[in-house]
Each structure stands twice: as C-alpha cells, then as structure tokens.
Amino acid sequence: METTPWRKCNACKKPIGLGSLYYVCSVSTCNGQRTGYAFCSVSCFDTHVPVARHKDAAAIEMKAPLVQQVIRTVSKPGTSPAPRLSNENREALIIASRLKEYISSQSDFNTSGGVIDVLSDHIRILCERAIDNARADGRKTVMERDFQFIKTLK
C-alpha cells in the first residue's frame, strides 16, 4: 500500500504518510496548531532541539490522521483571539440542583436561574487561567496546582 503523504518532516522534508507515526516537540510553542512542527523520526526531532534552543524538550510520538484533514486556520495577524465567552460557549458547568440545595441549606434562600450562568462563566475564566498555567509548565494536563492563583484572588 502506498502511503499518501500527510505533511512533510520539518527537518529532513521527507513526507510523513497518512496514518504513520511522527513526532512533535513537547514544548507548547512548537506543537501548537499554528507552528505545528512535525518530525518523521526522533533523530529529525533531535536536530530541532538545538535550533530552537530548548533547554528541556522531548519528542512526543503521534499518529498522523488516516485521512487528509483540510484545516484552514483563518489567522488574521494582529487581531486578538476570538472572545472566549461566546454565546455558544455558555453551557452550565455546575449542577443547578446541587447549587440550589447548597444555598438553601446555608441560608434558606432561593437561587435564581441566572446565577448558574454567572458562576459557570467564572469557572470558565478560572479554567482558562489554569490552562494557561499548565501550558506555561509544558503540560497537557490541568492539575490542582494550576488553580493555586485562586488563593490570591480577593
């Protein structure tokens, strides 16, 4: 079976076939959607590390998609990213009944429905910051410690 080239190795320029293994850099600025460095082998990745002047980087094994995806990233240089709290992104992140139970157990008060949305927005903002912290740390897992900034919030 002939492999259809998916994309080219950033080091040796050899094609990486659809469905074949390739390697990305563990540094988040290198494996982002926009930069998207891909290497056909660990040795090609090794040539990238000194060029990019990484102190600490690892090759992450990935598998190329089986079908060609047409990803067109509409990037307008200089414009800020799309507003994070768009309307379609306003799903409730907390369980309304639990929140209402909690508030009534604490105070005997009722909770209006809009509170869920406000708190969900707050959680989204906290999560965005935690994601940024994880990314700055070179991780792809958000951990408890990424929320430590909450302690300093007033």
Ligand SMILES: [Zn+2]
């Ligand atoms: Zn290569």
Ligand SMILES: [Zn+2]
């Ligand atoms: Zn890199």
